Amino acid sequence: MALLADYGICSREAGAGVLSVGPDRPSADAYKRWWTGRWRSPVAAVIPNFHLPMRGLELKNRTTTEDIKKLRLITAVKTPYLPDGRFDLEAYDSLINMQIDNGAEGVIVGGTTGEGQLMSWDEHIMLIGHTVNCFGTEIKVIGNTGSNSTREAVLATEQGFAVGMHAALHINPYYGKTSLQGLVHHFESVLTMGPTIIYNVPSRTGQDIPPPVIKTLSQNLNMAGVKECVGNDRIKGYSEEGIVTWSGNDDQCHDARWTFGASGVISVASNLVPGLVRDLMFQGKNPSLNSKLMPLIEWLFREPNPIGLNTALAQLGVARPVFRLPYVPLPLERRVEFVNIVQKLGRENLVGDKDVRVLDDDDFTLVSRY
Template sequence: MEFGRLFTAMITPFDNKGNVDWPTLEPLVEHLLATGSEGLVVAGTTGESPTLKTEEKLALFKRVKEIAANRAVVIAGTGTNDTAYSEELTQQAVKTGVDGFMAVTPYYNKPSQEGMYHHFKTIANAASSLPLMIYNIPGRCIVNLDADTLLRLTEIPNITSVKEASGDLDKIAYVIDKSPDDFYVYSGDDSSTLPIMSIGGSGVVSVAAHVIGNEIRMMIDNFAAGETLKAAAGHRRLLSQMKACFMAPNPAPVKGLLEQIGIGTRMTRAPIIPLNEVELKQLEEWFSLA
């Protein structure tokens, strides 16, 4: 199952007391859908999943799906570094009506390749045939899911895609070449979207799409339509803004930008801290929002 080309790894809005800001959820979802997102990843790491309680995650899955309905694919972030908990959360999340799941490589534990294979197979089995997207991000998780391990996992029918943030284009090309035609590779870094699409990738699971979604969607659509020079020009034009979204630990910058356009607050949960006024002013200048 191909989910689409532009997914947004959605923030979790918090109010000034640090609680989930439920009233902001609807305008946030509507904003993302209006600016090109075809799908939303809920309670992933951009959604500050390590700080969310199980009850909050399940409520977020359900509410976002209610808002998006059939207008976008909703993917629940259920991966953690605890296989049994990830399995249980996935089983519970099936009941919320989501369209699929994303699971990150287990962080901190440093499991072997066989351990990661078992981890993802267990989550896939818990997903009740709904599709599972694997998320490989060695920069945050230390472990790197090897290409051959990933290819073994593609043999599991409902493991249908991977979000790749390793930056290893040789490995990614190998996976695209050797995996089934109905297995899809997405960039896990905004700035790698076009390079990965150029070797056969499907699109991106984006952070920057919170604020430049239309522009990213245009770049993707231009490439898909064979307008490669236009896509390349779009990539170069957007690159500094994509990078600016990570001037501080994610998702503090995009939350600051969203606050400036009237969607929620810049509030994060510790240990991530909100942007200060100096940082926010710098970000506003980069995005011409000042």
């Protein structure tokens, strides 16, 4: 009760000054004097989340923010499906094992590439928990628990850390955009819970997270850094300020890493060529390898991600050709083009051990109920 009183919710102490409701009740003036003397309006527009269990002092996760800052290759991993649209966990586990075997240090679970936007929150948290349970000692699990609703972001992040994720990925509120001050309050509401990567991709959210917001948030010890998609000039500015960044653009990640100061990349292409992308991030400047990968990267992003990736993994035989709508496979001519790209890169450099093939339109399943 005392705690609530601090926020103006409890207006008087128990048993004190109760007004009579009978015929002898005070006059209106007396009532006004009593009420004015006893009640005060809440003064804070934002009430601290004192009720959240994740604000306890006990250690919730043994991964520190510094551990996350050291990561160089993080794969935004694909979520594969069964023909009825449910998660294909057997294929998913195989994809994660391929990432571990080829040197990826972390995975984003349920991000844009993993189609978190097509998941219920139950599916979302289940997949994060499954990944932690099966692979959490071998690779860092970063759960996408962001939302355009602060309430949803807080609840999902609380649950994500409760099931053991090592860090959270958070987008800025999309569609229902807010002010810059609103962005700060939104992110501060989730930063209290554990290591966090802020994700800036204005092409999807419709709103840039400008440097002043990031610099304000960087004062929080739980902020690991920024997945930045605006470009390498922005990354250079952050690196000069000592703010950790990961390139969110595969086509720019080589220069971001070796010229502009990025710590690494959060990659889509590494779903397909994790070993080569690791070399790009760890082996120093390698413009020849970067140029070699560019046809694949350009092919991947001709249509909005993850359409290209989903098509490619199906053609490689490492995921079933099942799409949750509204995503649909690339057209036949693009599928033929992918086979040619694989042959030039060398099949051994891509995930899986089956021959790459051109799938027919009838090979794909499109699921609208999932």
